[in-house]
Amino acid sequence: MSQLSVAQHLEKLAKDINHELLCGVPYAALPLAAVMSVNTNTPMIMKRKETKMYATKRILEGIFEKNQKCLVVEDVVTSGGSLMETVSTLxxxxxxxxxxxxxxxxDQGxxxxxxxxxxxxxxxxxxxxxxRILNEAGxxxxxxxxxxxxxxxxxxxxNLDFMKDNLEIMSV
Structure with missing residues (x-):
């Protein structure tokens, strides 16, 4: 039996999701998104934590068009704040x-x-x-x-109260 990488497990989750682009939440998830991009031949864009103040002066790097479907890749979700910040920018x-x-x-909401x-x-x-797995394994x-x-x-x-002060949440 072959072992799958973490990125390959994420690819399996993404298989049935309609998307044209990948974007990793800065910065820990960027390597995961990059491997997924190469493995699936799906273009990747990169969100910076802050707008670059030189050259392109962009918060998003990469080639994309308005209305394209973008799948976000993240390592850990706790409050959802950093993922929601990336979604808001996208x-x-x-x-x-x-x-x-x-x-x-x-599992913290x-x-x-x-x-x-x-x-x-x-x-x-x-x-x-x-x-559960660790407990059952002793x-x-x-x-x-x-x-x-x-x-x-x-x-x-x-709830959204903890994010409202620091993040403009854009609804779908």
């Missing part, structure tokens, strides 16, 4: 964004916040799923699972 540049593929959803803004999140792993105790699940429950980002 939408303000005229791109259509409806989906994101992520390595890990920490980020996917719900994103869904409220028209972004369907598909993840390879969820934190609760990983806890790698972590029931007590540890309970402590982590309680922490997840206490640290939820299930």
């Amino acid at each position: 939408r303000s540049e005229g791109l259509e964004v409806t989906h994101a593929v992520v390595v890990l959803d920490r 980020g996917a719900t916040v994103l869904k409220q803004n028209g972004i369907q999140v598909k993840s390879i792993f969820t934190l609760t799923g990983l806890l 790698k972590i105790s029931d007590e540890t699972v309970d402590i982590i699940l309680e922490h997840i429950k206490e640290c939820q980002f299930n």
